[in-house]
Amino acid sequence: MSTHPLTMSASKTDDQSAFFWRKLHSLSGIVPVGVFLAEHFWSNSYVLVSPEKYDAVGQELQTLPFRPIIEAAGIWLPILFHAGYGFYIWGKGKSNAFAYPWMHNWMYTLQRWSGLIAFLFIGWHVYTARFLTGGRSNFVTVHDDLSNNLYAAFYLVGVLAASFHLGNGIWNFLCKWGLAATTRAQRAAAYLGAAVAVSFTLAGILIVYSARYNFHPFARYIQQ
Amino acid sequence: MDTAAPGGGNSGRKVVVRVKRRPDTREEPRWEEFALDWRPHMNIIICLRDIAERPVTRDGHATTPVSYEASCLEEVCGACAMLINGVSRQACSTLVDSLEQPIRIEPLTKFPVVRDLVVDRSIMFENLKRMKCWVPLDGTYDLGPGPRISPEVQEKYYPLARCITCGNCLEVCPQVNENSDFVGAAILSQVRLFNAHPTGAMHMKERLAAVMGPGGVADCANAQNCVEVCPKQIPLTESIAEVNRQAIREAVFGWLLG
Ligand code: SF4
């Protein structure tokens, strides 16, 4: 027992592991998972230039040094952790968006469902684009996949879910890390998240469209 | 103009109210319907008083008065929080004319029911203690007056001191439920208030240690319902973000910079 008159009972015994994992979960959605999503959209958007350029960029990425390590540490493990811990968090909440249909409450519910959809899509996407092609996907395989209506539809759903999840996740992250602390800052963070979600959705749709219909609007860049 | 005398019902207009009753918590709850005489500016507490005056259901069966809590009748004591048409709010400030009928009245769902509409909210007090929302003053010698607080700071933090522990913010929070021990917005806002208080700030580290523990600030998932429903318009989402910022700073730099 301390004898100092102004002492509260000791609280060092509080288990702070949940705090650590929750904050890490929020951060991992931005870095590295969100950053990877941005990189993935970026490298795939080369399809808007030409199939050859697209394949060259793909080659480049497939021949990165230390690729297995980079992929495991920067993509697979973070995604698995983010998804796994996300499902655990989902199980501890009880959505009530129908009883209290305020915007952010809907976002709370949609964040969970979009995460699930994105996770299922990623699993299927990795299976079809990576394992079925033996790690050698290129414009031809992607074009063939996307010529299938069901594939294309699932791609669009996946793009939408992942884009929403990232945009709303940015807003969540800024609030949960105390970076957007005032109501004004939180409103600005919400607009930022919405802008990210809309941009990613549009870019994703454009990429899918481009690969499916052989549409290369930026091809003239290489003609000169 | 008042045409109907209180309880007289001369206008003939009726207010239909359905109350979820549970006189005995060993029994399942049941609904009772009442048809009350309408009066101008009638609120939900007046409805419950009218039922107590004449506890007869709409179809003429004698029943018991409905148990409920209310004290101030002006939204400052917090006692009368309940679900009215499915929404968590204070009964004393909820006007009948603003509601769709039949009006459904139920006890809060996130607290144990004691009887009818009376719930036990002592968990909130326990959690205030758990998160160290107080300033320890009692000691073995006189500590003298505390530091002065500038009017600017007073003005900034006074809104947080207006919390009436009604529990609405917990009731609407998807993260507060039987699977979690999340303390909820009201308590986190008090953590912010006591961390901002110059004497309270002397124990900020201990408070942050508690708030980074089980049921603390990390359990907030940002649905932001609390701020929509708080009858005292407390900026709860700002409070939570501020406590998050303090906790993150402590977690990231605390071990590094002391
Ligand atoms: S913060 Fe608002 S809603 Fe929550 S208990 Fe206090 S007054 Fe009620």
Ligand code: FES
């Ligand atoms: S009776 Fe006090 S808040 Fe309603």
